Amino acid sequence: MRKFACPSCGADVTFRSAQSVYAVCPYCQSMVVRGDVDVTSIGVMAALPEDMSPLQLGSGGYFEDQPFTLIGRLKIGWRDGLWNEWHLLMADGRRGWIGEAQGSFSVSFELEGVLPRDVAQTFEYCLPLLTGGEGADEAKPGFLVELGGTTLRAVDIKLATCLGSEGELPFAAPKGRRTVAVDCIGVGGEFATLDHDGHRARAYVGRYVEWDALRFTNLRPLEGW
Amino acid sequence: MDDQPSGSPPAQPVPPRAPGRPRTFACPSCGGTVTLRAVGQSISATCSQCSSLIDVADENLRIIEAAQSAMQDAEIPIGARARLSDIEWEVVGYMRRSDGPGDFRWTEYLLFNPYRGYRFLVEEYGHWTLVKMLNRDVPEAGKQGWIEANGRSYQFFGKGFARTTYVAGEFFWRASTADVTAVTDYIAPPYRLMVEKNDAEIIVSEGEYLDARAVATAFNTPLRTPSSAGVSQVNPHKPSLMVIGFAVIAATMLQLTSLAISANALVGSQTYQLTAADKGKTLSSGTFRLNRSGNIEIETGAYLINDWLELDMALVNVDTNESYPAFQSLEHYRGTDSDGDWEEGGNNGTVLLPPVPPGTYKLLIEPDAGLFAKPSSPLPVTVAIRYDVPIWSNYLIAMALLLAVPAISMIRRMMFEKSRWEKGGVAE
Amino acid sequence: MSKLQMVYAALVVLTMSAANFNGYAVTAMLAGKQAASRGVNAYHK
Structure with a gap:
C-alpha cells in the first residue's frame, strides 16, 4: 500500500494495489495518475449517478473462500442502461472485477498472456462501434468463443461509456472513456467479458456468483431495505 | 448509437438523500408524479397520472409513448412488498401481455430488491410463477423436444408470440407496448423455462410455480383462485400407493386368515x-x-x-x-x-x-x-x-373399493395433464 | 387427502374383516328373493 498527497487538496490518496495507476481523491474528486515517483492530477471527476447498489468502496466479501475488498469502481452506461464494475483486491494480491448489473454479480479476472485468436477476430468486427459506426454482420451476438478452456457464447455486444469512477483502478477511467464490451456466458454459469478501448483488447474470465455466496460485509446502508 | 446516456448532473441541485429511498420527479407530459424505486437501474417508467411511458435513463426524460389508452389496475399494486422464497421483494412495475391472437393473457410483475436484483412474478389465470433470468447459455434454446438447462431436463411445452399490451411502473429496459417477442416454453414442473427471442437478443429465464395462497399471504391481499391447470404446476393428483397398498396387503392377509380358520x-x-x-x-x-x-x-x-x-x-x-x-x-x-x-x-x-x-x-x-x-x-x-x-365376496368388494382410490386419482391426474397441455402447442 | 384415504382404507378393511370373521357376506345381505323365470325368454323364440 502506498499513500500520496493529492496534488489538488493535499489529502491522502491511497494505492492499495501496486498495479493501480489511477485513483480518484475521496475528498476533492481529483483524478490522480501515478507516475514513477509522483502523482499528477488529470482533472476532477463529476459526481457519480445515483444508484441503489448495496456495494461501496471498502466492502468486503469472499470468492472461492478467499477474502477480497472492493477498491475501485467504474460506472458504465450504454444505450439501454447502466451497470457497475467493481475492482476487487483479493487477499493473495490478485485483482479482479465484479460486474453488478440488475442484481446479478459476475466475478472475473483478466486473462493473462496472449489473447486467443477468437478475441482478436471478434474485435475486428466490433471496433467500428467505438467510432460511432456499425459493427459488421458477424458482430451479432450468438457466436461461440473459446476462452480459458471453456466455450462461451457471446450474448451481447455494446458500446460502453464510462460515466464516472471512484477509488483506484489499473487504468485511467475518466468520464467518457469508451470501450466495446462483449459479454459471454457458458452452460454452467461461466462468464467472460471481452473489451477493447481502441488501443488494446482485454479478456476477463470468471463466472456468475449468487449474492449469498459472495458473503459481502461493510455494505452501504439502504434506507428502507 | 445516438442516444448515449449523458450522465450529466441534474439541472437543479438535489438535496442529499439517503440511498435506498424512492426518487420522484415531474412527468414531462402532464406534470404528475413519476416515482423511481430502483434508482440508477430503471430505464423507463410510467407516470402515475397520465400513464405516459418515459425514458429515465438520463436526465433528459424523453417520452417513449404518450398516455397509454386506459389505466389498468393490477391485483397487486406497485410499491407492495412481500417475502417470496425468503427474500423481500418490492413490486416496481407490471406489464399486461398476451399471445398473438390475444386469446391467452397474463400479467408480469417486476419485483426488485437492491441486493438480489430483479424477478418477474407472472400471473396467468390465477396461477403464479416466480421467474429469474438465467445467466446460463442454453445451446438448445428454441428446439422442440427435450432440452437441458441449468441442470434440469425440460420438455417442450409451447411456442408462440408475446405482445406487451400495457405497462405501468418502472423497468430496467425501455419498455414499450410495441414489444413483440417470440416465446418458447419448456416445463419440468414446478420449473418452467422461457426463451424470449427478438432481433437483438435471446433471454432465457427460469420460473418456479408458486402456490396462489402463498402469494396472497405474502402480499397480504386476496387473489383469485386459479382456474384449470397451471402450465408448470405440479400435478396435484398423485396416486398414493402407500396407504392403499398397505390396505390391500392387510385385506389379503385377513382374507387368507379367515379362509384358514373357517x-x-x-x-x-x-x-x-x-x-x-x-x-x-x-x-x-x-x-x-x-x-x-x-x-x-x-x-x-x-x-x-x-x-x-x-x-x-x-x-x-x-x-x-x-x-x-x-x-x-x-x-x-x-x-x-x-x-x-x-x-x-x-x-x-x-x-x-x-x-x-x-x-x-x-x-x-x-x-x-x-x-x-x-x-x-x-x-x-x-x-x-x-x-x-369361507366368503370371497367381501374380499372382492373390498379390493374394488380400495383400488378405486388410485384409479380415480389416476383419471384425475390424466385430466389435469390434458388441461395443462391444452395451453401448450405451437402457435403459427 | 392422504388422511382421508387412510380413514377410508381402514374403514373398508375393517368392515371386510368384521363381516368375514362373523360369517356375513355383504352381497348375500343385499340380494333379494329372486323367482325363477317360468319359461323361455321371448327373444329366443
Missing part, C-alpha cells in the same frame, strides 16, 4: 326325487348339530331341461323352533334360434344364510317346479348343507 364342514346332503306329487308338500332333511355359531350355505343341484325349480326353505332349530328362511331358484333353458344355439341359467345354485347360534337343526324345503304342472319322470334334486363356509 370349518367349511358338510353337515348334511340329501337327494330328493321330486314328482308332481310333491307339490305343496314340505320335505325335511335329517337333523344336524352345530357346536359353534356359524353361517350356513345351502347348495342345490338339479338336472333341469327347459324347466325351473324354486325351493322355499327354512332352517329350523329343533330345540327352540327358531326358523331362518332361505330361498333358492334354479332355471335352465336351452335351444336354437337365428343366432344359433343358446343356453340360459344353470343346474346349480347356492344360498348363504347369516350365522346361526349353536344347536340342533333341520332344513325344511317346500319345492315348486315347472314339472309339477305336467306328467314327467321324477326330478332328482340334491341339497347339501355346509357350515362355517
Whole structure:
C-alpha cells in the first residue's frame, strides 16, 4: 500500500494495489495518475449517478473462500442502461472485477498472456462501434468463443461509456472513456467479458456468483431495505 | 448509437438523500408524479397520472409513448412488498401481455430488491410463477423436444408470440407496448423455462410455480383462485400407493386368515326325487348339530331341461323352533334360434344364510317346479348343507373399493395433464 | 387427502374383516328373493 498527497487538496490518496495507476481523491474528486515517483492530477471527476447498489468502496466479501475488498469502481452506461464494475483486491494480491448489473454479480479476472485468436477476430468486427459506426454482420451476438478452456457464447455486444469512477483502478477511467464490451456466458454459469478501448483488447474470465455466496460485509446502508 | 446516456448532473441541485429511498420527479407530459424505486437501474417508467411511458435513463426524460389508452389496475399494486422464497421483494412495475391472437393473457410483475436484483412474478389465470433470468447459455434454446438447462431436463411445452399490451411502473429496459417477442416454453414442473427471442437478443429465464395462497399471504391481499391447470404446476393428483397398498396387503392377509380358520364342514346332503306329487308338500332333511355359531350355505343341484325349480326353505332349530328362511331358484333353458344355439341359467345354485347360534337343526324345503304342472319322470334334486363356509365376496368388494382410490386419482391426474397441455402447442 | 384415504382404507378393511370373521357376506345381505323365470325368454323364440 502506498499513500500520496493529492496534488489538488493535499489529502491522502491511497494505492492499495501496486498495479493501480489511477485513483480518484475521496475528498476533492481529483483524478490522480501515478507516475514513477509522483502523482499528477488529470482533472476532477463529476459526481457519480445515483444508484441503489448495496456495494461501496471498502466492502468486503469472499470468492472461492478467499477474502477480497472492493477498491475501485467504474460506472458504465450504454444505450439501454447502466451497470457497475467493481475492482476487487483479493487477499493473495490478485485483482479482479465484479460486474453488478440488475442484481446479478459476475466475478472475473483478466486473462493473462496472449489473447486467443477468437478475441482478436471478434474485435475486428466490433471496433467500428467505438467510432460511432456499425459493427459488421458477424458482430451479432450468438457466436461461440473459446476462452480459458471453456466455450462461451457471446450474448451481447455494446458500446460502453464510462460515466464516472471512484477509488483506484489499473487504468485511467475518466468520464467518457469508451470501450466495446462483449459479454459471454457458458452452460454452467461461466462468464467472460471481452473489451477493447481502441488501443488494446482485454479478456476477463470468471463466472456468475449468487449474492449469498459472495458473503459481502461493510455494505452501504439502504434506507428502507 | 445516438442516444448515449449523458450522465450529466441534474439541472437543479438535489438535496442529499439517503440511498435506498424512492426518487420522484415531474412527468414531462402532464406534470404528475413519476416515482423511481430502483434508482440508477430503471430505464423507463410510467407516470402515475397520465400513464405516459418515459425514458429515465438520463436526465433528459424523453417520452417513449404518450398516455397509454386506459389505466389498468393490477391485483397487486406497485410499491407492495412481500417475502417470496425468503427474500423481500418490492413490486416496481407490471406489464399486461398476451399471445398473438390475444386469446391467452397474463400479467408480469417486476419485483426488485437492491441486493438480489430483479424477478418477474407472472400471473396467468390465477396461477403464479416466480421467474429469474438465467445467466446460463442454453445451446438448445428454441428446439422442440427435450432440452437441458441449468441442470434440469425440460420438455417442450409451447411456442408462440408475446405482445406487451400495457405497462405501468418502472423497468430496467425501455419498455414499450410495441414489444413483440417470440416465446418458447419448456416445463419440468414446478420449473418452467422461457426463451424470449427478438432481433437483438435471446433471454432465457427460469420460473418456479408458486402456490396462489402463498402469494396472497405474502402480499397480504386476496387473489383469485386459479382456474384449470397451471402450465408448470405440479400435478396435484398423485396416486398414493402407500396407504392403499398397505390396505390391500392387510385385506389379503385377513382374507387368507379367515379362509384358514373357517370349518367349511358338510353337515348334511340329501337327494330328493321330486314328482308332481310333491307339490305343496314340505320335505325335511335329517337333523344336524352345530357346536359353534356359524353361517350356513345351502347348495342345490338339479338336472333341469327347459324347466325351473324354486325351493322355499327354512332352517329350523329343533330345540327352540327358531326358523331362518332361505330361498333358492334354479332355471335352465336351452335351444336354437337365428343366432344359433343358446343356453340360459344353470343346474346349480347356492344360498348363504347369516350365522346361526349353536344347536340342533333341520332344513325344511317346500319345492315348486315347472314339472309339477305336467306328467314327467321324477326330478332328482340334491341339497347339501355346509357350515362355517369361507366368503370371497367381501374380499372382492373390498379390493374394488380400495383400488378405486388410485384409479380415480389416476383419471384425475390424466385430466389435469390434458388441461395443462391444452395451453401448450405451437402457435403459427 | 392422504388422511382421508387412510380413514377410508381402514374403514373398508375393517368392515371386510368384521363381516368375514362373523360369517356375513355383504352381497348375500343385499340380494333379494329372486323367482325363477317360468319359461323361455321371448327373444329366443
